[in-house]
Amino acid sequence: MAVPRLLRAAAPRLYSTVLVPAPATAPAPVATQPSAADDKLLSEPLSHPDFFNVKELFTLKDLFDARVHLGHKKGCRHRFMEPYIFGCRLDQDIIDLEQTMQHLQLALNFTAHIAYRKGIILFISRKRQFCHLVECTARACGEYAHTRYWQGGLLTNAHIQFGAGVRLPDLIVFLSSLNNVFQTHVAVRDAAKMNIPTVGVVDTNCNPSLITYPIPGNDDSPSAVELYCKLFRMTIIRAKDKRRQSEAIEELRRKAEGN
């Protein structure tokens, strides 16, 4: 059931067909052949460790003031979160912000690269308190959000539920990786099944196992979630602007060479 699909230079994920490993079956018009310039456009950011300079978007003080270091009580702690916990004060876990800074930098950098390469980003959060905020954030950066009940096969059964030729997200960002009954969100497992990288804020009661870029941090306080939303929004917009800028420069250079 090979459905011909447009190939872009960034080679998006091909889903909704039954195990078609060879993109060569799709018709490849000349325009989509990655040229040397396109290659440079895509490979140049990869050579820098922090091409989009996401480190400057946040400081330790910002995280601290937004209460990112506050965790749940000791009894709610997930065993796999122990490496990220600084300590336990009067039964309340405190998350190590030095580690959070590193993880957050990695996660934002990755998000920026995905956005630069025109990937689709899906924000997921099942916290009712922040669902509107998450949806607004997604709309502000031109990406997508899913803050409602997750039907079983949204990722794994997409070609039946949405029809053939659907493009799945290239990155899923969890602003809270739990669902309403304090279990890990199904999308974490499904994204892993579909080879979709995930970025997720994991609190002390979450399981960070399947998440590609976990960010140990508070996911319950409004100030913390607002901070994350702001950081993701700024990163994505910055990456998209950078892409537009690079393409414009390439365009000018091509015109100059053409002349």
Add this chain to the structure above:
Amino acid sequence: MAARGWSRFAVRVGARQCRAAVPPVRRASGAAPGAAETPPQRREQRPGSGTAGSGPQQVPSEKSESFASMLRRSPLIQMGPAKDKIAIGQIFHIVEDDLYIDFGGKFHCVCKRPEVDGKSWSGSWNTIWTDCGSTTRKYQRGTRVRLRLLDLELTSRFLGAKTDTTLLEADAVLLGLAESKQTKQKE
């Protein structure tokens, strides 16, 4: 001893003297700057606003402060056990009679709106008994209130469960409005 940044936590328990929480000389885990370096600061952080609005009051050497030393100086740690501590919170949401109050902890607390305008501790000018309509006007979104904290997070381990069940809420008793005259002086 230098008074620590108060933010909203006034450490006052019952009849005990009102005194700043005097931290004993602690050996910090990292190379924390000495206690004498940071001058006494009143951090006017409004509850719920996580941004570094208190920037101008900080010493310039703050930029290299480690997490451990920031934590050690934070009001949450300086407060100690939350039981029976007085805190100032701000109402950020109201659902009929329930007031959702944020006092700077991980979670907010939910308190019932008092039926009558409760008397404040110092018996200030607003102790006139008024009808219920005025409490609706007094407790609005953004009103600062005084709370007696009981627990920072309501959790309990039930039989047969592997982890605690959490209510995602703190527990506090609403004492009344924060004294408006004092808050005016703080501004």
